[in-house]
Amino acid sequence: MRQVGTSAVIVPTTLSAKGTRLNRRGLATRGRILRVAVELLSNGGPDTVSANLIAREAGVTWGTIQHQFGEADGVWAAVIEHVSTQQDFLLDTDHLATLALPARLEAIVGQVWAWLDWPSSRAVRTLRLYLPRDMASLERDFPRTAAALTAWDIQWTAAWDLAFDGLDVSRERLVKVRSLIPATVRGLHDINDDGGYTDIALARAALIEAMTLYLSRDTGDGVPR
Numbered sequence: 001m002r003q004v005g006t007s008a009v010i011v012p013t014t015l016s017a018k019g020t021r022l023n024r025r026g027l028a029t030r031g032r033i034l035r036v037a038v039e040l041l042s043n044g045g046p047d048t049v050s051a052n053l054i055a056r057e058a059g060v061t062w063g064t065i066q067h068q069f070g071e072a073d074g075v076w077a078a079v080i081e082h083v084s085t086q087q088d089f090l091l092d093t094d095h096l097a098t099l100a101l102p103a104r105l106e107a108i109v110g111q112v113w114a115w116l117d118w119p120s121s122r123a124v125r126t127l128r129l130y131l132p133r134d135m136a137s138l139e140r141d142f143p144r145t146a147a148a149l150t151a152w153d154i155q156w157t158a159a160w161d162l163a164f165d166g167l168d169v170s171r172e173r174l175v176k177v178r179s180l181i182p183a184t185v186r187g188l189h190d191i192n193d194d195g196g197y198t199d200i201a202l203a204r205a206a207l208i209e210a211m212t213l214y215l216s217r218d219t220g221d222g223v224p225r
Contacts, residue, residue, distance in 0.1 A: 013081065017070035030068050033058045034082045037075060041126040042119035049130045051075045070144075076127055077144035083120040084152050091159045101167055102212045108163060109208060112185045124152075169215045177211055 014022055022030060036058040040048045047053070051072035055065045069075045083089060091111060096104050115121045131145060132138040139146040160178045184207060192200045 013078070016067055017074055018067075022068075026068070029060065029064065030078075033060060033065070033068065033075075034078060037079050038083065038120055038123045041079065041123035044122065044126050044129075046130045048126060049076075073142045073144045076131065076142060077148040079127065080124055080145065080148040080152055083124055084148075084155060086120060089115065089120065091163055093159065093162045093165075096163045097166060101164075101169065101215065102208060104163060104167075105208045105211050105215075108160075108181065109185055109204060112181060113189060113204075116186060116189045173215050177215060180211075 014027065016022055016026065033054060037054045040054060040057060051065055051069075052062065054075065055062055065075065069078055091108070096107060099107060127145070128149070131142055135146065138149075157178065160174075164174060188198075188200055188203050188207070191198050191203075
């Protein structure tokens with residue numbers, strides 16, 4: 001998600017777990033481990049949430065994992081950081097700024113829909129599913145992962161706010177819709193994957209129309225602006 005002019009963008013690390021700068025070989029190893037981690041996690045299932053499995057599939061020792069990331073907590077945090085800094089995961093807020101409200105919502109729904117099909121997104125979802133759901137437990141057992149997920153949510157919030165910059169919309173309702181979109185789009189996406197009789201194109205159109213009406217301010221004559 002691109003936030004032009006904000007400090008919420010997550011910057012990929014080039015440091016080892018001990019804070020030393022990685023050389024070219026170290027960066028290449030780190031990249032390979034993260035690519036393998038995303039591939040494994042994207043297949044889903046609790047068995048894929050294993051730093052030992054990732055090390056084995058990446059052809060590295062546990063000592064390499066420790067040098068690069070520390071423990072498993074560092075691996076999961078690095079995966080989230082890696083995914084959130086990929087260019088395809090950034091909202092093009094420059095383009096969104098040129099669109100009217102319905103078109104902005106349509107573009108954002110389309111982007112969230114596309115994210116759900118990417119291995120990177122499925123990898124993060126696997127982590128969310130099989131690591132502790134309770135935030136207090138996650139912070140206790142996986143503090144770096146919890147911090148990375150918090151940064152992810154902050155980044156999404158900043159991108160969302162910037163995406164509607166310049167429009168006269170209800171800020172209170174904008175906060176509510178920000179929480180609604182990921183859940184609603186995922187629900188429609190799952191229905192689409194499962195098949196059935198639901199017309200997904202009509203459902204998406206209805207979602208955008210409903211959100212447009214909800215976000216628009218009433219001028220007093222019944223005409224939203």
